[in-house]
Amino acid sequence: MGEHVIKLPDVGEGVAEAELVEWMIETGANVREDEIIASVMTDKATVEIPSPVEGKIIWRGGEPGDVLAVGSPLVRLEVDGAGNVKPGETPAPEPKEKPEEAKAEKAPEPKPEKTAEKPSPKADKPKTNGAAPAPAMPRAEGEKPLASPAVRKRAADAGVDLRRVPGTGPAGRITHEDLDAFFDSGGETASVPGAVLRRNTSVAEVPVRxxxxxxxxxxxxxxxxxxxxxxxxxxxxxxxxxxxxxxxxxxxxxxxxxxxxxxxxxxxxxxxxxxxxxxxxxxxxxxxxxxxxxxxxxxxxxxxxxxxxxxxxxxxxxxxxxxxxxxxxxxxxxxxxxxxxxxxxxxxxxxxxxxxxxxxxxxxxxxxxxxxxxxxxxxxxxxxxxxxxxxxxxxxxxxxxxxxxxxxxxxxxxxxxxxxxxxxxxxxxxxxx
CATH class of the missing domain: 3.30.559.10 (Chloramphenicol acetyltransferase-like domain)
Incomplete structure (x- = not known):
């Protein structure tokens, strides 16, 4: 058995590099001659790369989104015969260890024991701002919640009945932080036509590839x-x-x-x-x-x-x-x-x-x-x-x-x-x- 390295070919005149778009094979899979193993992109055109030999994939040279130079190793195969890697010649490099894998395999270091510290005078005071509030019953009919005009406008824009928002300020005043906590807890809002019922705080990461x-x-x-x-x-x-x-x-x-x-x-x-x-x-x-x-x-x-x-x-x-x-x-x-x-x-x-x-x-x-x-x-x-x-x-x-x-x-x-x-x-x- 031998090893055969397939390098990224010259996919177009004047092209020095290409982006790896998709793998058509998995590591450990057997491929036939002329079977498509990957697709790369250059100048908006996608080019499919076939395998010139038959063999078993033992290494892949990147992940989708990586930019590879022309002539760099693309895959390494185990083939019948001598292959194109000569005895004693250094084969294509093994894939680098991913940070997540390295972190998982590394044994955790013991943390030094902390000496007992005198508790802060504020340690016993419960922190309320920013925390999810407990379900609150509406205030009594006619009872006006204490809040600044800015807080009232923000609540009105969101369709929130301030009677349902617990206040942590002086005399139960409702602050912006109290509104944030109410939103984060998924608190219900009033039935106001056109109101935003719940804030969506999700953020999607879309790779540019x-x-x-x-x-x-x-x-x-x-x-x-x-x-x-x-x-x-x-x-x-x-x-x-x-x-x-x-x-x-x-x-x-x-x-x-x-x-x-x-x-x-x-x-x-x-x-x-x-x-x-x-x-x-x-x-x-x-x-x-x-x-x-x-x-x-x-x-x-x-x-x-x-x-x-x-x-x-x-x-x-x-x-x-x-x-x-x-x-x-x-x-x-x-x-x-x-x-x-x-x-x-x-x-x-x-x-x-x-x-x-x-x-x-x-x-x-x-x-x-x-x-x-x-x-x-x-x-x-x-x-x-x-x-x-x-x-x-x-x-x-x-x-x-x-x-x-x-x-x-x-x-x-x-x-x-x-x-x-x-x-x-x-x-x-x-x-x-």
Whole structure:
């Protein structure tokens, strides 16, 4: 029998570390060749790690949430044959003893005997503040409890009948501490409409791991590095919505249903063709702006595990229907957790949309290191003056953010106004310049 160490492989170009998301095997279990043993996450993409050999797991190199370097030991197996650990070679390190285990195994040290001390004069006095009060009978009808205005207001807000609260202050005055003790004991409150019947003092600890950790890191980088400017413009979507409804009604079999996104993507392709410096990545460390010829549009998608940004590559080479099909495919892959690292990286400009919950105005966070993001807000029917009368129009705001270090406010306004013009006159989207 021999030992075989599986190290964390290079899961992507330029990736130096990955977070351990989940173990698929337990220590002591037998695994087959090519069986998945663990999943790790990098750049929001989850990668499954298979075992290259058959054997028995005798050691695992971390717990979910740990960040492991590429090339570090992942698992150690007992295998038939020599394995890849040579005789005399130091194998992968054993797992470190957990503090809880060490504490449990360590024999308790005898405590030194304390010498008798003279009791304090206050020792015989029972402490009442902060302790759970004994059940109290209501005070007599008409008897007014003694309490300060602040205590009375707090009790009224919580729906508490002060006649039921024992007071420990002078002459039985009810203090804030008495209220705290009453709440902590689970004391009943009065039946006051809308009152809080019992205070919930629980605190849940939720570890920031996996996708949520990646999102936090991305947002932190954007906040620390980018100086944003947000530009909001109203767009009349009536003509485009009429066109979209007609295209969906007459679409050929097999074609996807059109949403707003494909139209917006085609409008953005035209707009960045006139302002290529907005379709760019800013390397602020090297102080170089990389202007891309290809328009790779990230489409922010909410998934059960958090926000992901699958990327529609080369939108400039896709027509309306192709854009719609690719958005649908990538969104489904992201929601099912099947999107690859390549499908979640490489964007040069991003769209974010909350759909019907989009609000009137948002302030989109730029997808660092890009320099522009276009945000879609909710659409609503509003009255608009046409020169002679008010008519109902389908109105939607675009909330777009730009990296003000490299994009001037004028350029941002020109870009959004160009998109507005194309969306309000949708036939222009299909006309080649």
């Amino acid at each position: 996996g996708l949520r950790r990646k999102i936090a890191e991305k947002m932190q980088a954007a906040h620390e590095r980018i100086v944003p400017i947000t530009y909001v413009e109203e767009v009349d979507m009536t003509a485009l919505e009429d066109l979209r409804a007609e295209l969906n009604k007459t679409r050929k079999e097999g074609r996807p249903k059109l949403t707003l996104l494909p139209f917006l993507m085609r409008a953005m392709v035209k707009a960045v063709g006139e302002q290529p410096h907005l379709n760019a990545i800013y390397d602020d460390e090297a102080e170089v702006i990389h202007q891309h010829g290809g328009v790779h549009i990230g489409v922010a998608a909410q998934t059960p595990t958090g926000l992901m940004v699958p990327v529609v590559k080369h939108a400039e080479a896709r027509d309306l229907w192709d854009c719609a099909a690719e958005v649908a495919r990538l969104s489904e892959a992201a929601k099912e957790g099947k999107a690859s690292r390549e499908e979640l990286s490489g964007s040069t400009i991003t769209i974010t949309s909350l759909g019907a919950m989009g609000g009137i105005v948002t302030t989109p966070v730029i997808n660092h290191p890009e320099v522009a993001i276009v945000g879609v807000n909710k659409m609503q029917v509003l009255p608009r003056w046409n020169g002679s009368e008010f008519t109902p129009r389908k109105i939607m705001n675009l909330s777009s953010s730009f990296d003000h270090r490299v994009i001037d406010g004028w350029d941002a306004a020109v870009f959004v106004q160009r998109i507005k013009s194309l969306l309000e006159n949708p036939a222009m989207i299909f006309i080649e310049s």
